[in-house]
Amino acid sequence: MPDVVGHNHQAAQNEMQAAGLFMLHEVDATGQGRMLLWDRNWVVVRQRPAPGTRVPETATITLYSKKIGE
Numbered sequence: 001m002p003d004v005v006g007h008n009h010q011a012a013q014n015e016m017q018a019a020g021l022f023m024l025h026e027v028d029a030t031g032q033g034r035m036l037l038w039d040r041n042w043v044v045v046r047q048r049p050a051p052g053t054r055v056p057e058t059a060t061i062t063l064y065s066k067k068i069g070e
């Protein structure tokens with residue numbers, strides 16, 4: 001599992017896909033339930049499973065992000 005915390009959300013998705021992980025779920029980390037329409041305007045603040053964890057390619061990866069500057 002790549003460590004994408006602190007990365008731009010779009011770049012994080014690209015890194016996950018490059019690692020063969022395509023089951024990606026995104027969450028507004030502020031709890032406001034907003035949709036991430038412009039992925040490049042968001043930064044990953046947490047991920048599940050944790051970085052370095054071995055996961056099968058079928059695992060769902062959750063990226064918790066907030067807008068840059070929040």
